[in-house]
Amino acid sequence: MYLEIVNELRTLFKEENLKHGDKIPSERVLTERLNVGRSTIREALRSLELLGLIETRRGEGTFLSDFSRHQLVEVLAAFVLQGEQSFSDVHFTRQTLEKEAIRLVAKSEIQRSLPVWESLQKILQNEGSINREDLIREILVATGNRLSFKIWFLLKQYGGEPFAGHSGPEEKQSLLSMIENIRSGQENEAIHAFNSWIGLLSKGGNVK
Incomplete structure (x- = not known):
C-alpha cells in the first residue's frame, strides 16, 4: 500500500504538471483524492521529503523540490518504485x-x-x-x-x-x-x- 501511494502521488504531480517550487495539495485533499488513510499519505510524503523530492515550509505548506539537485536519488527512486x-x-x-x-x-x-x-x-x-x-x-x-x-x-x-x-x-x-x-x-x-x-x-x- 505504501509504495502504491508513493507511485500514485508521483503520477498525480506529473498529471497536474507541477514544477519545482509549486505547492502540492494538502494531506486532507490527497487523502480524499486517493481514497486512503491520512497516516498512509503522511508516511508517503515523509519518504518523498527524505528523498529530497518535496520540502515542507513551516506555515506555508509542502512544495516540490528541484529534482535536478537530486539526480542520483531520483534515479534510485525510479528503480525501486518500478517494483520489478x-x-x-x-x-x-x-x-x-x-x-x-x-x-x-x-x-x-x-x-x-x-x-x-x-x-x-x-x-x-x-x-x-x-x-x-x-x-x-x-x-x-x-x-x-x-x-x-x-x-x-x-x-x-x-x-x-x-x-x-x-x-x-x-x-x-x-x-x-x-x-x-x-x-x-x-x-x-x-x-x-x-x-x-x-x-x-x-x-x-x-x-x-
Whole structure:
C-alpha cells in the first residue's frame, strides 16, 4: 500500500504538471483524492521529503523540490518504485550501506566514542532487547552521510521493513558484540557480528 501511494502521488504531480517550487495539495485533499488513510499519505510524503523530492515550509505548506539537485536519488527512486527488481538486489545493496557505515563509525575515534553506543549497550544488557531499527539508524546517522541515509531509508521501505520491532533473546549476543567492537574500533569484528545478527534475522524471516 505504501509504495502504491508513493507511485500514485508521483503520477498525480506529473498529471497536474507541477514544477519545482509549486505547492502540492494538502494531506486532507490527497487523502480524499486517493481514497486512503491520512497516516498512509503522511508516511508517503515523509519518504518523498527524505528523498529530497518535496520540502515542507513551516506555515506555508509542502512544495516540490528541484529534482535536478537530486539526480542520483531520483534515479534510485525510479528503480525501486518500478517494483520489478529482485528483492535480493535490494537487500544486498542495503546491507552494503550498513556494513560500510559500521566500518566508518568504528574507524573514527570521534564517532565510535559517541554516548549513544554506551546507552544502547546498557539498554540491551539491562532489558535484554533494543529496537532494531534504532540501532541501525544511529549507525547510519553517525556517519554524517545524508545521501547514504536517504538511499538506505528507501531500500528499507521497499525491502519490507527488515528491522521492525525489538530484538529477541537469540540476537542479544551478536548485537552486544557488534556494539562493543564498534566502540573499540574493531571494524572487521563488528561487521562479523553484524553478519551473524543478519543470519539470525534471516532464519526468523525478517530479511533475505
